[in-house]
Amino acid sequence: MVFDLAKCDGCRDCTKACTKMHFVPPMQEWIKVYEVEDNQAAGSYFLPRTCMHCDNPPCVRGCPVGATYKRTDGIVMMDQDRCIGCRNCIAQCPYSARFFNWGEPPHTPEEMKAAYSVEHNYPHRKGVVEKCIMCPEMLRMGMLPACADTCKMGAIYFGDEFEDAVTNGKGETMQFSKIAETGAGFRLMEELGTEPRVYYLPPVNRKYPSPEEKHMHDATKA
Template identity: 40%
Template sequence: MKNPDEKGAAPPGVNARRRFLQGLALAGGAGAAHAAFGAWGGSTLSDAFADFFQQHYQRMTEAEISEAITRIERKAKRRYGVDIQCDTTPAQQGVVFGYAINVSKCRGYRDCVHACVRENNLSRDTQYIRVIEMDRDSTDLRHGDHYYDHEQVPLDGKYYLPMQCMHCDNPPCVKACPVEATWTEPDGIVVVDYDWCIGCRYCMTACPYQARHFNWGSPALPPEEINTATHYLGNRPRPAGVVEKCHFCVQRTRKGRQPACQEACPTGARIFGNLLDPDSEIRYVLANKAIFRLKEDLGTEPKFWYFRDK
């Protein structure tokens, strides 16, 4: 992994611009296509053409998927000058992921937020995780502070409530999507096919947790901070104009690793695991702790629990 503190010799922004200009020159005759598809992440005419006709992820043959992946990697190279590896690791058998957060332990540092931003190649104006500073005596989200900016946290009389995609078992966003660009995978992860989404944002109105984020413009992604280990349904660089969301770090968790937010949490407030494994930590939490879920009354069956020590 890159050390984000490393400073290059030249300001990378200059490099990025130069790379862009070189890419533009290379594209040559496809300049027209550039102008038309630029903001949508297209590149050469042939790639733009292939992108346009690319099928839904679940409908593609293996050959088509590998072609699409080659294109994704080529686009990332052209656009960011970075060699990424995009895989399509499928869900493991007998695994459904769940998450539990110890509200007593969360101290509002937002380390998870920024680990997620780096791991998942988020546009630097997007954060999948929202930590809400709440009054001790209230569970009313409306009176929480999303933008707390104190010198020191935690503050007396406050507790901190991290929110992200709850990966509902009955997800209203999946129901809402008119083109089935978002669906629940066998391991319970609600994913988005960024190459199929039409950007209508109906899923965003349907989500009770404000978990979905739209790429209003082209993602602002510093090339030198790109995480190159990516997944088709996960953290590969996204085009503009599509919706994205937390995917439980599908590129990591399907290989047995922890999601980046769990790894970054310095207080151990985050517990991730397989809900189908009776010996997993999350099952212990669900069986032995006083747990609650947010907006449970809406019937979305989130696979994301909260609990307190006392």
């Protein structure tokens, strides 16, 4: 997965689409858009954060029962049938990408219609850990994950690194190695050695108002 930060305008449509598709319980944002500022001099930018699907995942290392595991296609998966709710993975994850069902999650009839499957992780249960699982049931159908599919700005690209092709919601397909190389792609907290599978292209030549401008605009509108 590649996030082109130059294109992200912080609209949070991705979060809404994800929540809708997975019936994500309230207070959880499997894809969360942060507003970050690297230092005082630098301006702020939006930073969407999914699960990083690390190649060296601390959560998988720490799970005592193998409830979270790495699939051969690279997805870090979550088995709600096995999770004991010790929350060690939450402590382990440096990206705050894991959530816990503290109480019984509110259910919708639509959610309850489906039988539980590890590929969509709902109906949700009390006392287990939840996370972004990169929509395996969409991938099975050859479709983009909900967030990438929804992004109007085309900021979210998804693809298989071995095919070297990533596609965004606008249908634009790029050569992964090329955009990562020319765009100086980076990964979050590289220094922790988690080997994330999510790349970011830096927010250069923004195609949208910066967060400050957006806040000002919102304020004047109000």
